[in-house]
Amino acid sequence: MSQQTHRLSQGGRIDRGREIRFTFNGREYTGYAGDTLASALLANGVSVIGRSFKYHRPRGLVGAGPEEPNAIVQVGLGGQTRPDQRATQVELFDGLVASTSARLGFDPMGLNNTFSRMLPAGFYYKTFKWPAKSWPSYEKRIRQAAGLGYSPTEPDTDRYDHMNAHCDVLVVGGGPAGLAAALRAGRAGARVMLVDENAEFGGSLLAERDAQANAIDDRSPHDWIAASVAELSAMQEVRVMTRTTAFGNYDHNFIGLMEDKADYRGGPGAGEVRHRLWRVRAQRVVLATGALERPLVFGNNDRPGIMTASAVSTYLNRYGVAPGWRTVVFTNNDSAYQTALDLKAAGRDVAAIVDIRTNPTGALADAAREAGIPIHDSSAIIKARGSRRVKSVQIAQVKYGQLAEEGDTIACDVVATSGGWSPVVHLHCHIGSKPQWDDEAACFLPGPDNPGQSSAGSVTGAFSLRKALSQGFEQGGAAVAELGFEPTAGAAPSAPAPGTVMPIQPFWIAPTGKPLSRGPKQFVDYQNDTTAADIALAVREGYESVEHVKRYTAMGFGTDQGKLGNINGMAILASLLDQSIPETGTTTFRPAYTPVSFGSVAGRTADHLFDPERKTAMHDWHVQHGALFENVGQWKRPWYYPKDDESMQAALDRECRSTRNGAGVLDASTLGKIEVHGPDANRFLDMIYTGGRRKMKTGTCRYGLMLHEDGMIFDDGVTAKLDENHYYLTTTTGGAAGVLNWLEQWHQTEWPDMDVFFTFVTDQWATVAVNGPKSREILQALCDDIDFDREAFAFMTFREGTVAGVAARVFRISFTGELAFEINVDANYGRHVWEAVMAAGAPHGITPYGTETMHILRAEKGFIVAGQDTDGAVTPMDMGMHWAIGKKKDDFIGMRSLSRADIVGEGRKQYVGLVPTDGSIVLPEGSQLVNDPEAALPMPMVGHVSSSYHSDTLGHSFALAVVEDGRSRHGETVYSPQVDGSVIAATITDPVFYDREGARQNV
Amino acid sequence: MKNRYSIFSLARNALSHHENWDRAWRSPEPKSEYDVIIIGAGGHGLATAYYLAKEHGITNVAVVEKGWLGGGNTARNTTIVRSNYLYDESAHLFEKSLKLWEGLSRELNYNVMFSQRGVYNLAHTLQEERDAKRRINANRLNGIDSEWVDARQIKAEVPYIDTSSNARYPILGGSLQRRAGTARHDGVAWGYARAADAAGVDIIENCEVTNILRDGGTVTGVETTRGTIRARKVGIVVAGNSGVLAEMAGFRLPVESHPLQALVSEPVKPILDTVIMSNAVHGYVSQSDKGELVIGAGIDAFNGYGQRGSFNIIEETIAAIKEMFPIFSRMRMLRHWGGIVDTTPDATPIIGKTPVDNLFINCGWGTGGFKATPGSGWVFAHTLATGEPHWINAPFSLDRYTTGYLVDEHGAAGVAH
């Protein structure tokens, strides 16, 4: 076990009483509670944590937060593994196992670095084209080399959920500005949510020394944080959440948060949730998202030990870890001086401060001088030396951005750099706002506020603590005031006035005295190995837009999404193009701010809850009787009921035979059912259906087709006239919701003057469809208050009565061509009536049948199934259903479209029957039909098979199809070439195969 | 002559520190007049310019672009290329395109990384199975490779997909087009731009068309933010802005613009070697060469030009991906974004004449535009050059909405592209 050689003897917000064991790349280490994996590795002196993507250069930590590009690790094993985790955001827990996919020792792919000249930006566009057949193998090698971690290969057993929340004010970011905003808003009594991605609140304060010199309201910073959080937590209407990242800002103040509820402690316990996705609708949002420090770009700036200054301070002050013994600070602004002072305070050497500015002045510079730190002004580090660890840096005098004079080489094991601060404008920009460049602060700031949103703290460029606190307080107050709350009086939390500050001097790349193409590698995007030379190459080749550069060089495409390097890259691009940074612009900020687990985005929408299952009242009976089910929309419908080891075809034959010869019963409850009431119901339905509805008599039923306004069939069903001004319609199973919407839309938006309304009753009724010559006898046995006599209860009429003791509507309609009755009862009695029908039918051999037999029986009769025999591009005429169009109607929806040139012309595909020449062959559904199977490809096709079955009744196979001009081709032969090379010949026939006169349903 | 790209030129240029590469395309000032102006330097517009030069010898051509070339849907799609469409008209168009894809890297001397890794369109219901088989049969008779694979075969080739029968919508099988796959989206635009530029075409970025000039019923040029440019013929190829341009020219389109969203995961080592698409479960996924899972979502129903959609669509899509690939639950979404797709009532593009003489339009690709890039450019170049559509794009006329000759690919294409 390794020692924590780099741990300071005191300080930090870690709990030294709780030692934590963890494993990295197979080796055991210890850290403390409160560490991240990154701080613990650093404490153990591990400096190489990964290798770069393209050149395989050794890499160490650069940052301490979400900007970290290098320390990307795999955490956990087996089904619990999670790839591509930033070590800086992985909290340490006992037993943590982490690894990198990169080889940290000798890496043969490190040769890529040696031959890196062959791998400039976009090299893959220029090569691998030849020989053409070899691209798959090139590609395979490229793919193997790419990718960071490993996807799990076992299903995830963890649970995730969603929480919807509303609040008055959502404060994003719990640093000084966010805390101040939340305090002000909370004190006014508003419903406030305060969220922070970190394990604890405090933001930038956690990276600073907890010194009285930084006191807020006379408390030390850490005490102030604790007091503020305590005050907020005690407020009833306030919710404070750590480990919760606002990852996306969406329209109308909808914010997505992801809360880690378990990863930080090694995973969820039984019944616990791993991640929770919060869907927050906030009246006001205060973005206090802070700022991220930019590194400076110089030669070999990727060597392990080279970090941002704020990361060095964070490791020192928050985690009690010193990244090394002797640091060179390289900066263009004041803030890194604080890091130098922090290092001194921790007893570490600061070899030099290298400042690009001339004669740095101000409070921090003075303090550094006082502490005896040598300051090299007007200077830059031009390159670093060392491979697995920085060993020294070469500095030089810089004038007007050019190398003036090479200076000393300074030995060091840490370089802390600061190129200034980039406000985290990501959330502000997610909804289309553009950030605005500020010359003075040398950074992009949020543009004008989005409606209902404001920003506070360093995200606005307010980099001093005092300003951040007052701005937060102000924005918290403004947010609640706009909502009608009375902000409490009192002053903002006060911090000491900052000392004199020397302005930042923008500086984007250190000159090396050589062209970019010939100097040492100067990395802009570490993870993608994008260098300044790559940007220069892109520009040389004409890829000048910032988006082209991003895409050509892969800059900003890594898992840090350019948080660390993009601004440097854009600025370097701007200077290469000799234009300003605002002219160059940024790439678009897209959610997610930091990555969000798929599991949490899906939430509970998984497994059996992926989509609700709808089941009929008789469902359990079907299960008990061995039914296999078919998914139709969300419904589970019995498909067929195999007995013992019966084949599917044998089961279908049996079900068909029984129905044609005795009785069969179908659960038809899933058909959509809509009641239509009102004095204008018939006028309305007359417009909706192709057929006339005005002259329907009460007690009768009619088949109807609905068209879209383009004339194409979209649904069909039966209309029953229950009473004057009262109709009942059925729809297809899958089309029910769509039909209701259709009716409502026409009524509400086109004919609101019509007095009619619709009630969706699909779930209220169970439907038992008894079919077959014995169906009358069965009904008679169950019902004594309806006269089932042929004349008294005619075909296409309905009666109300009592079936098996239950009030019922009985429709004499038939989808099989047999004598048939559909019994509709309150769904609560569905199973009772079904069982009564089964019992009453037993003497007649009643047989339950499912959708497949239903399809065979209806197809034998030529009845269509909308959506199977029609595909959204067929008219009633195509289907030979002229009879369904009201002769005397002058308008209905879709009617006008039926007279367009290409609808009435020749060559339309028309509905026909097919009988295969070899009646033992069932034409596969979906077969295409041709006139000449010998024709060359592309072979002209004249139609296709929509339904096809073996018919026990007919004794041979048959099919339904559409064929070009098919109605005039009855008796002719068409051919169907099959995938296996065979050709099935079939004769075109009328689509009605059985009982063409309709005698059997009329008995 | 420009640098030719090859491993040898790469090596040669490495010796000179890559300081001698030419620009991939020039940045010319617009001339006052061209034979043809193409509005829109996306993949389709650039391909049109390239084929105008290559196939028709017309090189006095400007491609004007309001932003940066390849910056619209070319830059925002999920890069799927396939041709297994149901209807003959679509099949011929997309197959023409696929054939061009197959030789494109060499033809353009630019690696567009067309990766024929196969595309599966899954069937989860019996009706989807019927539809898939109908499409497969039609594809084969149209000379397009297409096959039915059952759930067992799918599992064998895509080991981490959930083909269990107790899934909410079990996978019954699917269609597979082995010649289909993915390509590098930006590379396609850049490759065409470079080749068109080499042929003499002026590609003019940051040049927004503000008006379409007409004399009587005939187009005479365009007004732009960089001045007036005359032309004998003008082609509009501006996915996401078609209606705006049509309005400038005084006609209406049966087009509505919607957000279409997509997302990528963080990159991981190879885990998925093909493209999986599903309509019933509503999502599609492949893995990029960088290792990201590239996932396509559904279209947002509302009209929108904001290049962003509704978060619930992202939720539904990821739930669908998790349903098909339960192993991906612990992967993380790195970035999601939206493009703008121009949809037509029959889910089929419009490529041809407009009510204005010598003004032509190519639009309405919905979610299917990327895969069509070469073929679309090829037929549109023919249309611009000859003034008449090629037989392949003749069915895709604007007047089909009047006559009723619609090529309704809704059933065949749905959302999944």
Added chain:
Amino acid sequence: MFQIDCPWCGPRDQQEFAYAGEAAIKRPENPASLSDAEWADYLFMRTNPRGRHHEQWRHVHGCGQFFDVVRDTVTYRIESVDVPGRPALGDAS
């Protein structure tokens, strides 16, 4: 994700609503009298503006009512919500 102020139910999440296309497309009084081109214009042609758009939504998982919305198709900001022919009950903001 939008928040839409249903004129009957108040502000609700977009997921409760279904988009129903461009508003105020009046079905011709007498379709038979139209030419094919005029009919096609009604049937298929849409304004599809980049900017202010008059559109319909239905509170499908709520009151079921259709209503009109004026929304910017670029910023997605909702300018007003209205019931055609009736004054809005909600605050049309």
